[in-house]
Amino acid sequence: MAQSKHKIAIVGAGVIGLGLAYAAARRGISVSLYERNEKAVGASIRNFGMIWPIGQAKGKAFNRSMNSRKIWQELAEEAGFWFDPCGSLLLIRREDEGHVAEEFYEGRKDEGYELELLSREEVLKKSPTAKANGILGGLFSRTEMIVDPREANLKTSALLKEKYGVEFHFKTPIDREKLLEIAGENDHVFVASGPDLESLYPEAMVNSGIVKVKLQMLATGPQPNNWRMGPSIYGGLTLQHYASFSHCKSLAAVKHRIAQESPWFNSWGIHVMMSQNGLGELIIGDTHEYGHTHDPFINEDLNEYVLDYLHEMADFPLKSIARRWVGIYAKLPGQIDFVNKVERNITLVNGVGGAGMTHSLGLGEEVIHNFFDENIP
Numbered sequence: 001m002a003q004s005k006h007k008i009a010i011v012g013a014g015v016i017g018l019g020l021a022y023a024a025a026r027r028g029i030s031v032s033l034y035e036r037n038e039k040a041v042g043a044s045i046r047n048f049g050m051i052w053p054i055g056q057a058k059g060k061a062f063n064r065s066m067n068s069r070k071i072w073q074e075l076a077e078e079a080g081f082w083f084d085p086c087g088s089l090l091l092i093r094r095e096d097e098g099h100v101a102e103e104f105y106e107g108r109k110d111e112g113y114e115l116e117l118l119s120r121e122e123v124l125k126k127s128p129t130a131k132a133n134g135i136l137g138g139l140f141s142r143t144e145m146i147v148d149p150r151e152a153n154l155k156t157s158a159l160l161k162e163k164y165g166v167e168f169h170f171k172t173p174i175d176r177e178k179l180l181e182i183a184g185e186n187d188h189v190f191v192a193s194g195p196d197l198e199s200l201y202p203e204a205m206v207n208s209g210i211v212k213v214k215l216q217m218l219a220t221g222p223q224p225n226n227w228r229m230g231p232s233i234y235g236g237l238t239l240q241h242y243a244s245f246s247h248c249k250s251l252a253a254v255k256h257r258i259a260q261e262s263p264w265f266n267s268w269g270i271h272v273m274m275s276q277n278g279l280g281e282l283i284i285g286d287t288h289e290y291g292h293t294h295d296p297f298i299n300e301d302l303n304e305y306v307l308d309y310l311h312e313m314a315d316f317p318l319k320s321i322a323r324r325w326v327g328i329y330a331k332l333p334g335q336i337d338f339v340n341k342v343e344r345n346i347t348l349v350n351g352v353g354g355a356g357m358t359h360s361l362g363l364g365e366e367v368i369h370n371f372f373d374e375n376i377p
């Protein structure tokens with residue numbers, strides 16, 4: 001590996017911090033990474049682990065997600081963590097959802113996706129979890145993959161330390177004074193502090209328009225007898241949630257029906273997805289509450305909405321819930337990131353919202369390329 005003369009520091013060992021560290025370390029740049037906790041415990045280990053190009057808007061977001069997916073595969077092989085290129089499956093249970101699937105398929109099938117519109121029978125063959133009752137068809141996409149975010153975070157950190165010599169400083173909260181000190185010792189500092197942006201840059205938190213989004217999640221224990229669910233699944237509610245489907249004219253009918261029939265889903269930002277990790281656990285979610293400050297409570301009524309919807313479309317052997325948790329991410333509405341140079345050699349990398357796993361490694365690559373590539377020998 002060519003050694004670069006450059007030195008950088010990163011604040012935050014979430015997936016954005018690690019994505020930046022991996023991109024820099026692969027170029028031979030010296031990296032020091034500071035994390036206030038003993039290990040990462042934020043959004044980056046609380047998510048589904050979905051690498052999700054199917055949800056990304058055409059253009060920059062989709063291209064970044066596909067580059068990210070490629071890097072995730074390289075990283076998983078290099079660091080030795082589990083991943084599953086299982087794809088994703090929309091379970092179509094209403095006619096209007098089928099119209100959106102068809103419109104999406106026609107509009108985007110030639111743009112890097114590998115899409116298939118499935119009949120009812122084909123869905124039941126592909127997905128051991130899809131319930132026969134009520135299913136009309138499906139939209140399968142091959143580009144989605146799953147990692148276990150907890151394992152990926154730990155093994156990526158170990159790889160960065162052992163193979164690339166990244167210096168990790170855990171249990172090291174960075175305050176303003178320490179930040180300026182490390183800025184003096186490095187060519188550049190990247191602050192990837194997630195939803196706690198205000199501790200270091202309160203003005204950026206206020207002026208950028210970043211909001212904090214609280215989500216509720218659930219997980220079963222490992223499914224018995226090595227039962228696997230196949231592709232990750234989602235239902236019609238999810239069509240409202242992702243930018244990728246927003247151009248579909250037929251989406252208006254789905255939105256109208258949901259608003260009339262079951263407005264509580266929109267009140268709590270609920271859409272229902274399920275993936276399975278390498279341990280066999282099913283990861284289920286989720287709800288979305290938007291604001292600057294959130295209460296710490298898990299609202300069981302919302303979990304019931306999620307589970308009722310899930311059980312209408314999916315069946316699986318072990319149904320009891322083993323764990324429930326909340327997670328918070330920072331989102332810049334209308335944008336896919338917030339990359340902002342706030343001082344001569346300090347840049348904030350934040351605001352990636354609900355697609356931070358999907359975009360992190362591609363974003364890290366773009367940011368490090370923009371700052372350093374022309375200077376690397």
Ligand SMILES: Cc1cc2nc3c(=O)[nH]c(=O)nc-3n(C[C@H](O)[C@H](O)[C@H](O)COP(=O)(O)OP(=O)(O)OC[C@H]3O[C@@H](n4cnc5c(N)ncnc54)[C@H](O)[C@@H]3O)c2cc1C
Pocket residue numbers: 011012013014015016017034035036037039040041042043044045046047048049050051052172173174175192193194195196199200215216217285286326327328329350351352353354355356357358359
């Ligand atoms: C429930 C849930 C489900 C999700 N599902 C998916 C999914 O399936 N696919 C997908 O693409 N995205 C998903 N996301 C989004 C994704 O997880 C986030 O976008 C991503 O993890 C954000 O990463 P981050 O590194 O910016 O933030 P974080 O993970 O919050 O990391 C920030 C780190 O910075 C540290 N830190 C903060 N301040 C300081 C300081 N002053 N000094 C030192 N350290 C500091 C924190 O301790 C923390 O470890 C989900 C998010 C949630 C919450």
